[in-house]
Amino acid sequence: MGCFKTKIVIFSENPAYLRMAAAIGQSIGGEIIGISAIPDVKFVNKLYLIDKMDEDGIVDLITSLSPDLVITGSVRKDRAIAARVAGRLKLPIVPDIVSLKLDGNKAIANRVAYSGMGLVTIEAELPLVVTVVGTQLQPKELEPSMEKVQLKEGRIKVVSKKSTASGANLATAQIVVGVGRGIGSKENVKYAEQLAEALGGVVGGSRPVAAELGWVPEDRQIGLSGLRIRPKLYIALGISGQPQHIAGIRDSKVIVAVNTDKNAPILENADYLVVADAVSFCKAMLKKLGKQ
């Protein structure tokens, strides 16, 4: 290898994922080039400070750097950009990696597939694009040089952007109460909220409930394509246990399911299944917790 230095470009729309990408990059070793709209990025060798989140512009910038390795986060914007960079340069892409090792020019990555049920070991050669899941690793601080970049206007024009953020941080919550269709109605979600409050936790929801029915705010969507949570206690209310939902809760320490059907598929992935109606369960829990 001699003086070969791996050129690693990292990007994420989300600061926590950018740190994770940097930590993985640092563990590989090489020159870390960060792309961010936030100036306060201290864990790279060089920072390109971009003036806007233009997807076309970011793809142009990353590809123009001829990277050996591109590491992005795995929020939806990151995924779109990573796959476009791979497509433009005809590179291999391995999304959602949980680990990455280099052996010369060969990369070995582990990723989760089959809706979270399988851990797949993948091999690909550099140059390579990966996206990382998780935000648990912390990079070390470096002293980056900084260059401001004005991105060109791309072909996708952003007309408006509306936050769905409800203030709850499911990613770091110790107790999460998850709501599924089985809770019955939007009105019934208040019982889940009361229970979460009594336990010092927060409410999340399955994809149908969060994204399609709007019973809980959209940014609380738990699952394969939403948030992957790791609380010490997860209580699933009226959630049948679709693989896509399980993929989001696998890392929970203890999983309690509440379902009227004792044969609900979620039992396979639960420590306790209480056979009951979700609302009656919440009321009974609130009563008990109030007594303590």
Next chain:
Amino acid sequence: MNIVVGFKIVPDDQMIKIVGDKLVTDAPLKVSTYDKNAIEEAVRLKEKFGGKVVGITVGNNDRKSIREALAMGVDEVISVLVKNPDVYVTAMAIVENVKPLNPDILLFSEMSTDSGTSALPAYVAELLGLPYVSNVRSLKIEGNKIIADRGMVSYIETVETTLPAVISVGGEINTPRIPSVKQIMESAKKPVKEVKFEAQPKVVIRDIKPLIVNRKKIVIEESDIDKAVDKLLEYLKADGVL
């Protein structure tokens, strides 16, 4: 309007089982969940603007799944047989077969249930040099203009671009239709073109292991909910989580 919709035939994710230290993926095949939303959206565009919907699937050529797409309103299907398709090979196979069709729009879903990479539509867009709008939850087309709402989990973004373009959709965009018996019968007569494609994959799968999380699977069933909750609280205290 020349509409192309990509769909993937995958093992039914509800039938995939972990048996011992193996992940058993030879489950019955089906059209991947959100791909049905892409098919539905393609058929709706045809109903509104006229034209034709060509479906393309790479990998499995399960006849029943292809028939399902045809019954939903896809006019014809190109089924591409490949060995060891990764994102690169799949994208190349799609581009080779759809480029001659001069599509105005290519629809995909935002994620398949097996590999779940979300990478294919973007890869195809770049190979074709077309704009790409991901995670679309509502789509409007006016003349040459596309107006799309993108569901980005922590925000919703409304964007504009122009045809031709590549779009990926999420489950929120529509409710896929259930074909009638007549449509299912008629689907048998629709053309299915089987073609082969060969390219060297850039990503090699070395190993698939089940991701086992051992759960206790204790069922608490009591006619009195208060008793059930008492039991649960006892367990949770013993586990040290409450």
